[in-house]
Amino acid sequence: MKGALAPVPQLELQPSVDIKVYTDPSYVPVVLGTSLEGTRSAQHFLGLLKMIIHPDDFHLKSLKEGHIVSTEGTIGPGDYVIAGPSNDYNAKQAFSFRKELEMVxxxxxxxxxxxxxxxxxxxxxxxxxxxxxxxxxxxxxxxxxxxxxxxxxxxxxxxxxxxxxxxxxxxxxxxxxxxxxxxxxxxxxxxxxxxxxxxxxxxxxxxxxxxxxxxxxxxxxxxxxxxxxxxxxxxxxxxxxxxxxxxxxxxxxxxxxxxxxxxxxxxxxxxxxxxxxxxxxxxxxxxxxxxxxxxxxxxxxxxxxxxxxxxxxx
Ligand SMILES: [Zn+2]
Structure with a gap:
């Protein structure tokens, strides 16, 4: 019998998302995303969020530092919270077409x-x-x-x-x-x-x-x-x-x-x-x-x- 082979090492895979967006920070995130390693335009990312979260009159706040994310620059990895005049920001509409999407x-x-x-x-x-x-x-x-x-x-x-x-x-x-x-x-x-x-x-x-x-x-x-x-x-x-x-x-x-x-x-x-x-x-x-x-x-x-x-x- 041949000597035991060492187990093939498992690759450490990178996570595909590095942004989490919350409507309520005490609950699970509603949206995930990628900062494209810190190169994604903040304005563009906000635009994508507005496709799935309603009403769309919100801005993003950094959960950790509490500052409003400027739409001028890029958005970095991290946790963000939806903030604005509405009492109820939700991704319900997004989830309602979820089944259809799943089929697409x-x-x-x-x-x-x-x-x-x-x-x-x-x-x-x-x-x-x-x-x-x-x-x-x-x-x-x-x-x-x-x-x-x-x-x-x-x-x-x-x-x-x-x-x-x-x-x-x-x-x-x-x-x-x-x-x-x-x-x-x-x-x-x-x-x-x-x-x-x-x-x-x-x-x-x-x-x-x-x-x-x-x-x-x-x-x-x-x-x-x-x-x-x-x-x-x-x-x-x-x-x-x-x-x-x-x-x-x-x-x-x-x-x-x-x-x-x-x-x-x-x-x-x-x-x-x-x-x-x-x-x-x-x-x-x-x-x-x-x-x-x-x-x-x-x-x-x-x-x-x-x-x-x-x-x-x-
Ligand atoms: Zn090609």
């Missing part, structure tokens, strides 16, 4: 997401059949519109950003803004009626590719897509960053993507392709991704977590 993506912990997908598989081919798996046409149309990873292009990474060679088919992905696996929510929201990609109209033209026949939901419309490199695809899918639906400016929700904070994505909107044939990402779909990202990385512990956990166990 991201607010479920990776473990639970995994569990859910195993359940899907156990139920048979149902979920597989219900969304289109042939997405080659989707990707080639995104290639025509975006020409490279839209985030790398925004970062001016030059040749690295562009789809140029045969091998690039494995380096770039046609990413869905609203994930295919949540087709049921897509249906519920009636999104097949808002996308305008003419190539995705069922039976729009005679084609040998089967996706046109199977994608009756039109989830493979390029206004539900972005061409991304592997790295940015993974980070976008995990909501580590999102693209604001109006400004197209990236918000980073995690230190891992801190360098993307404030970068403006423009290629899908400024390309020279005919906009009716190659529509840019749909505002509503980008907004859902943005909300899902806020939900994934900013919603803190609350009693509703426990409720949902117990629902989950049933």
């Amino acid at each position: 993506q991201g607010t479920v912990s990776p473990d639970k997401r995994h569990k859910r997908s195993s359940v899907d598989k156990a139920e048979g081919a149902h979920s597989q059949r219900d969304y289109p798996t042939d997405i080659s046409g989707f990707k080639s149309r995104l290639m025509a519109r975006d020409r490279g990873c839209v985030v790398c292009l925004a970062l001016n990474l030059g040749v690295k950003a562009k789809y140029l060679f045969e091998v690039d088919s494995a380096r770039f992905i046609g990413a869905h803004i609203f994930p295919l696996e949540f087709y049921a929510l897509w249906d519920k929201k009636g999104y097949s009626g808002i996308v305008v990609d003419p190539y995705s109209i069922p039976g729009a033209f005679e084609s040998s590719t089967s996706f046109l026949m199977t994608d009756t939901r039109r989830m493979n419309s390029i206004d539900n897509g972005l061409l991304l490199c592997l790295e940015h695809h993974s980070d976008f899918d995990n909501c580590l960053f999102s693209i604001h639906p109006d400004t197209h400016i990236i918000t980073s929700f995690h230190s891992r993507t801190g360098s993307l904070e404030g970068v403006e994505v423009s290629q899908p909107w400024t390309n020279t392709m005919d906009k009716t044939q190659f529509p840019p990402p749909h505002k509503t779909l980008l907004y859902d991704h943005f909300r899902a990202s806020v939900g994934r990385w900013m919603m803190a512990a609350s009693e509703e977590y426990e409720e949902e956990d117990s629902l989950d166990d049933q």
Whole structure:
């Protein structure tokens, strides 16, 4: 018998959040966040909070020092409390769309997401059949519109950003803004009626590719897509960053993507392709991704977590 091997050392992982926000400091935090290692604009962070805490006439106070956080500079790691004229600041509205967000993506912990997908598989081919798996046409149309990873292009990474060679088919992905696996929510929201990609109209033209026949939901419309490199695809899918639906400016929700904070994505909107044939990402779909990202990385512990956990166990 060989000598005993030393146990593989566990990595000490960094926490993904370093800001806690309280409405009532004697209770649990309502919102979490990242200071992006002390580089995040305080004004921007306040803007994100105002998406989920109402009424929105508040400012932030440092819990320890008691001073009001200036919106001029950056916000550092620490504990903060919501302060303002209202007697009741709450994140109820945020939590009420929590269930919906969970279906969109991201607010479920990776473990639970995994569990859910195993359940899907156990139920048979149902979920597989219900969304289109042939997405080659989707990707080639995104290639025509975006020409490279839209985030790398925004970062001016030059040749690295562009789809140029045969091998690039494995380096770039046609990413869905609203994930295919949540087709049921897509249906519920009636999104097949808002996308305008003419190539995705069922039976729009005679084609040998089967996706046109199977994608009756039109989830493979390029206004539900972005061409991304592997790295940015993974980070976008995990909501580590999102693209604001109006400004197209990236918000980073995690230190891992801190360098993307404030970068403006423009290629899908400024390309020279005919906009009716190659529509840019749909505002509503980008907004859902943005909300899902806020939900994934900013919603803190609350009693509703426990409720949902117990629902989950049933
Ligand atoms: Zn990229």
